Structure formats: structure tokens, C-alpha cells
Amino acid sequence: MNAPLLKLSAVETRIGAYHILHGVDFEVPRGQLTMLLGRNGAGKTTTLRTIMGLWKPSAGSVQFDGREIGGMATPEIARLGIAYVPESMGIFADLSVRDNMVLAARGARGADDIDAARLEWIFNLFPAMKTFWLHPAGKLSGGQKQMLAVSRAIVEPRKLILIDEPSKGLAPAMIANMIAAFRELKNTDTTILLVEQNFNFARQLGDTVAVMDDGRIVHRGAMAELADNQDLQTRLLGLSLAAHQ
Template structure:
């Protein structure tokens, strides 16, 4: 199995702070890789380093065989990477429609967007069609998260980087999000997803990497981690079984 993304010995400094301490991480193509770990372990910094928002001070980031370690964020985005931050990054004063049109880099007007793809997104997230002309800032938290993901997938991407998509969402909306990611997986979308909801992680993850103190301390099959409560307790301080 080929790896779409590889991080080798990545160190990241933010000002005087040394956040990542030699991260080694691979993301297999056409799979969903979960990035788990306690708060402050370095998960968000890893995503931001991949996206070029912060640059690695040492080590390498390789995407589809190309070194992107020091490339600027717009160039990384143009190479087919979309990033959904924990803050969601939507434009609150713009409508859902306008947010989607901005995200479709190849479209200057709505008619330029692939109609079949837009209808597919409406199938994943019906609220996007219902609130198409509404200001994004008026949406609920769950609807804003749906919009953030919809923006990321309005065009085909090589890689999706998604930071805690279920945070603060009601259980019914989380289940809707899980089903949407299942469909993305079925369409052979490569995803690296940071998540604190372990039931969410277990249902979706193919592979998993666990971070602690700025390093990847475990990598392997998500199913194997989900089945090994002793390993869960050692790596994460809790059991996935307690979050069913």
C-alpha cells in the first residue's frame, strides 16, 4: 500500500516554543488515518505544519512524492490539500452559497461548479441545500461544521486535513458526520483526521497514529487499538470501550 503523505523527523518551533519533536507519520492513500492524543500533544500543530501555516524547522513533509516542507500554504492547497481547522474557518457574513463558491477555486460563478458534485454534497449534508442563501454566521454549530467540510470537498482533493469535526456537536449530528466520512472513504478520499471522540474514531479509522509530547508514540491499525484496552489505557489514559 502506498503512502500519500509522509512526515520524517519533523520538528516545529512556534516562537520560542519547541512543539513537535521529530514526528514520523505516514498517511496511506485512499484511507482515513486518525491522529489521536491528549490535549497539547501536538496534533493541531502537525496539521498546520503539513499545510504550511507553520514551517518545520527540521525534517521533511512529502506529499505524493513531492517535498512540500517549505512550500507556502497557497501552493500546498493548489496541489490538492484541503484543511478544515477546529475553528472551521467559514466566512460568517457570507451566505452558504458564497462560502461554497469561494472554496471552488476553479469556479468564477455558480454555474462553473460541478452540478453532480454539488448534489452529492447536498446528499451528505441536506442542511447545506436548505440554508443555501442564509448567512453562514446564522447556522447552528453543527451546520457550520457541515459547511466547513462541504467547502473542503467542493472540488476533488488529494488529501483532507480535518481537526476535531465532532467537537461540540449533538449525537445525531455526529452520526450524520460519520456517515458523510464513510461516503468520502468509499470514494477513495485520503483523510487525516484529528479527533477526541473515540467512538467516532473507532467507527471511521483505518489506521491510527497516537501523539504524546510532540511525537508519534504509536502507529498501526485502528481496529487493533480499539480491541486492546490495555494499549488504549497506556497510550491515551482511558479505554475506547468507555465511549461506546
């Protein structure tokens, strides 16, 4: 069996006086989409931010591709091939879609420096990015901004993408578009760790799942197993996936 691309072992994170993560343990298999689920306040966003180096672990190990990255600076972690799409999306509202993409492409001085074939692939995933290429990002709809945030993360090949609640606040049609795009992305060599509150979204996309509660991992396994077990859903998440289909 291949070694996992990402492995967290006994990770603890403290933010000021607050002890948020209490010994987090889980793995992200290569080439798969792993869902990180849990109730609000369980520690999911803190986990992503700790992996990305935005918050430093106070204990434990974060290994990426066999290398310890816990405590490394965020730019160093990004250079290893990890991209992060925060819940806030992290786009530059005053800049055009094009300029947002140029800034995300390391070393690019202009749009002509972005790999043309990859850009066309992104346009196929998210046609609105081509339509609004020269428009200010701040003028996009919520769903289009989310598409731009994901497009920025994949403008160059990445080994791992961390995504925080991509469907939050989106209309059903936009969610369906996002699901289709992630399915296409799964067909590449990209590994994804995705935090999500929309359980139907999780059920359709997840290969594996880790469930958090109170800063700890309380369940690990196949997403299909959790999707088929309503008692387990209720115990771990407080409600069943069936209610969100």
C-alpha cells in the same frame, strides 16, 4: 505495496520560543482514513498546520505524493490537492452558504461554475447545505457550520483532506450524521487525516491510527487493533474507547 500519500519524517516545529514537534514520524496510506489521536496539547493541531504550511518545519521532511512540501507556501500546497478544515472551521460568517462554497471552488465566479453533479453529491451528504443555501453561514447551528466547513473542503476533488476535530461540540445526532458522511467520503478516492477527541467516532471511521504524546508519535498501527486493546488505550490515551461507546 503502494507508497503512502503523505509521509512525515523526523519533523520538528518551533513556534517562537516553543519547541512543539520533536521528530514526528508517520505515514498516511492512500485511500484510507488515518486518525491522529492524543491528549490535549500533544501536538496534533500543530502537525496539521505544519503539513499545510501554516507553520514551517524547522527540521525533517514532509512528503506529499512523493514531493517534498515542507516549507512550501500554503497556497502552493493547496494547489497540489490538499484541503484543510481547521478546528475553527474557517467559514465566512457574513456570507451565504452558497457564497462560501463559491469561494472554496477555485476559479468559480458563481454557483453555476461549481460542478453540478458534485454539488448534488454534497447535498446528499449534508442536506442542510441545500436547505440553507442562501442563508448567512453565521446563522447556522454549530453542526451545520461544521458541515459547511467540510463541504467547502470537498467542493472540488482533493487528494488529501486534513480535518481537525470535526465532532467537537456536536450533539449525538449531528455526530451520527457526520460519521455517515465520512463513510461515504471514504468510498471515493479521497485520503483523509483526521484529528479527533471523540474515541467512538475514531473507532467507527479510522483505518489506521497514529497516537501523539508530547510532540512525538508514540504508536502507529491499525485502528481496529487499538480499539480492541483497552490496556493500550489506557496507556496511550489515559482512558479506554469502551467508556465512550
